[in-house]
Amino acid sequence: MPNAHVQTNSDQRIDRYPSRVATVSEVIERQDPVLYRHWSKGAPLSRSDCEYYQSNGFVFLEEFFESDEVAASQVETERLAQDITIVGRDETITEPGSRTVRSIFDIHDLSPVFSTFAKGARMADIARFLLDDDVYLHQSRLNYKPGFRGKEFYWHSDFETWHVEDGMPRMRAVSMSITLSENNEFNGPLILIPASHYSYLTCVGRTPEDHYKQSLKKQDYGIPDDDSLANLVSRGGLVAPKGGPGSLIIFDCNTMHGSNGNISPFPRRNAFFVYNALSNRLAPPYAGTKPRPDFIAHRDPSPFPSND
Amino acid sequence: MPNAHVQTNSDQRIDRYPSRVATVSEVIERQDPVLYRHWSKGAPLSRSDCEYYQSNGFVFLEEFFESDEVAASQVETERLAQDITIVGRDETITEPGSRTVRSIFDIHDLSPVFSTFAKGARMADIARFLLDDDVYLHQSRLNYKPGFRGKEFYWHSDFETWHVEDGMPRMRAVSMSITLSENNEFNGPLILIPASHYSYLTCVGRTPEDHYKQSLKKQDYGIPDDDSLANLVSRGGLVAPKGGPGSLIIFDCNTMHGSNGNISPFPRRNAFFVYNALSNRLAPPYAGTKPRPDFIAHRDPSPFPSND
Numbered sequence: 231m232p233n234a235h236v237q238t239n240s241d242q243r244i245d246r247y248p249s250r251v252a253t254v255s256e257v258i259e260r261q262d263p264v265l266y267r268h269w270s271k272g273a274p275l276s277r278s279d280c281e282y283y284q285s286n287g288f289v290f291l292e293e294f295f296e297s298d299e300v301a302a303s304q305v306e307t308e309r310l311a312q313d314i315t316i317v318g319r320d321e322t323i324t325e326p327g328s329r330t331v332r333s334i335f336d337i338h339d340l341s342p343v344f345s346t347f348a349k350g351a352r353m354a355d356i357a358r359f360l361l362d363d364d365v366y367l368h369q370s371r372l373n374y375k376p377g378f379r380g381k382e383f384y385w386h387s388d389f390e391t392w393h394v395e396d397g398m399p400r401m402r403a404v405s406m407s408i409t410l411s412e413n414n415e416f417n418g419p420l421i422l423i424p425a426s427h428y429s430y431l432t433c434v435g436r437t438p439e440d441h442y443k444q445s446l447k448k449q450d451y452g453i454p455d456d457d458s459l460a461n462l463v464s465r466g467g468l469v470a471p472k473g474g475p476g477s478l479i480i481f482d483c484n485t486m487h488g489s490n491g492n493i494s495p496f497p498r499r500n501a502f503f504v505y506n507a508l509s510n511r512l513a514p515p516y517a518g519t520k521p522r523p524d525f526i527a528h529r530d531p532s533p534f535p536s537n538d
Numbered sequence: 539m540p541n542a543h544v545q546t547n548s549d550q551r552i553d554r555y556p557s558r559v560a561t562v563s564e565v566i567e568r569q570d571p572v573l574y575r576h577w578s579k580g581a582p583l584s585r586s587d588c589e590y591y592q593s594n595g596f597v598f599l600e601e602f603f604e605s606d607e608v609a610a611s612q613v614e615t616e617r618l619a620q621d622i623t624i625v626g627r628d629e630t631i632t633e634p635g636s637r638t639v640r641s642i643f644d645i646h647d648l649s650p651v652f653s654t655f656a657k658g659a660r661m662a663d664i665a666r667f668l669l670d671d672d673v674y675l676h677q678s679r680l681n682y683k684p685g686f687r688g689k690e691f692y693w694h695s696d697f698e699t700w701h702v703e704d705g706m707p708r709m710r711a712v713s714m715s716i717t718l719s720e721n722n723e724f725n726g727p728l729i730l731i732p733a734s735h736y737s738y739l740t741c742v743g744r745t746p747e748d749h750y751k752q753s754l755k756k757q758d759y760g761i762p763d764d765d766s767l768a769n770l771v772s773r774g775g776l777v778a779p780k781g782g783p784g785s786l787i788i789f790d791c792n793t794m795h796g797s798n799g800n801i802s803p804f805p806r807r808n809a810f811f812v813y814n815a816l817s818n819r820l821a822p823p824y825a826g827t828k829p830r831p832d833f834i835a836h837r838d839p840s841p842f843p844s845n846d
Contacts, residue, residue, distance in 0.1 A: 377764075385801060421802070460803040493693060494771070495768040
């Protein structure tokens with residue numbers, strides 16, 4: 231597909247998704263498939279779920295996990311937030327201006343419970359199917375969004391950051407968000423813009439070194455502009471999947487999403503696992519900055535066997 | 539009703555609702571009626587709406603206003619936010635850390651459109667009925683909650699502030715919030731705690747002088763504690779009325795309410811009018827501070843004739 235936006239990077243690499251390089255934002259059409267394999271009988275998603283995912287960039291599977299799996303994850307989520315050896319680590323991000331835990335990264339390395347969960351067949355099989363490749367965990371995290379004072383996550387395409395700051399070459403990764411508490415209209419549920427995965431919104435502003443130290447609390451670069459966001463929403467609308475614990479939201483790496491804050495007393499706990507295709511492993515960051523730490527973006531992956 | 543909490547103020551007045559005076563918060567049972575008059579035929583609210591209001595502390599009336607009234611108010615709302623003679627005034631509050639208009643106060647004095655609206659029979663008759671008295675406007679405002687970056691309004695009982703900072707003696711006032719844009723699940727709609735109007739949560743922390751200059755952007759005093767809020771919600775739940783422009787939310791002065799921020803592209807515009815009973819006009823502030831300006835709390839009211 232011809233693409234006027236393909237640029238040659240400072241290190242002579244081709245960059246199909248240049249962002250944070252120009253002074254005005256623009257929209258680049260997606261250069262990659264959404265579904266890398268056609269649906270066939272025996273696929274780990276139904277045909278209609280696949281079609282919904284292809285069109286909308288996400289699919290919501292309510293009550294996907296068994297209640298005992300969910301209960302074990304809930305206990306582990308609360309244990310990690312109380313574990314002083316965890317809370318002091320770089321992997322733990324606090325809310326802006328507070329010591330309340332906002333996110334813990336790399337939970338598949340920190341916790342045997344989440345390692346088993348993430349590498350188990352149910353999610354990994356879906357990822358392998360959608361991406362038609364072996365997969366590995368690019369990133370994992372718990373988002374705590376505490377009651378009363380949980381702050382918003384502003385609109386972003388994960389891929390924009392992973393491409394610019396981590397060097398993920400193509401759109402061949404999928405995110406799985408698991409609800410560990412009820413996600414309701416009051417506690418800042420994930421909001422997705424349907425069909426936004428077809429459009430790559432470039433952002434303005436150069437990426438500073440060590441941007442992640444601030445951006446994981448509150449992002450200042452890689453932020454899409456108002457007009458482009460309004461345009462995406464006018465075409466696709468907004469959807470906030472809501473449901474009890476143990477539901478699964480599968481979304482493409484370029485689907486625009488965010489969430490409002492949470493003044494309700496109900497914490498919104500979600501676990502988040504990103505599966506990347508092995509063929510799409512990280513190159514040097516396209517921003518030319520030094521790579522972010524491994525706990526945010528794994529650079530030396532071990533794929534899971536597909537028949538575990 | 540015997541009340542262990544009645545205190546004598548520094549100026550020897552009886553204070554039935556002392557707040558911001560102790561180092562721990564407590565819950566004081568409501569000392570006043572909710573409905574000051576029994577329902578009878580010809581009342582400006584249906585019997586079931588009255589009963590709902592009595593039990594829950596609010597009632598939501600969808601599509602209450604005619605579309606031409608709403609359209610005129612919408613035009614006026616946008617005009618005021620663009621009017622540089624308005625935007626520079628004390629009556630105009632900007633979002634924290636930004637120059638975006640958050641609220642404009644005293645709109646019934648600033649704007650003939652809103653004066654007519656507020657003093658018209660439809661809302662005023664309801665207020666007179668609920669409070670069984672002549673009424674006047676204690677406060678009016680437009681809340682703009684802009685798209686993308688509208689900030690939350692944290693939980694509060696309006697009465698707590700009006701009592702402590704303005705000297706409103708008793709719970710005999712009613713608020714009317716009119717939706718001027720769609721209020722939906724994404725743009726930070728008003729959230730109310732049903733039945734919270736029966737409990738007065740005292741707050742800790744002395745009120746500083748000129749507190750309003752900061753509190754109208756982001757409140758730091760008069761904030762209920764987490765446990766008391768969680769307790770109210772565990773009993774009453776949460777309700778966020780949603781609907782198109784021209785709907786009316788009527789709520790008691792002591793009903794606990796708040797709203798989340800707004801990352802959606804949809805602004806949430808609401809007009810807000812507070813009717814106080816003439817017999818409940820303001821005394822000196824119970825905090826002992828100097829009164830807030832007239833544009834926030836009218837001290838020299840002119841009641842409306844009841845048959846205009």
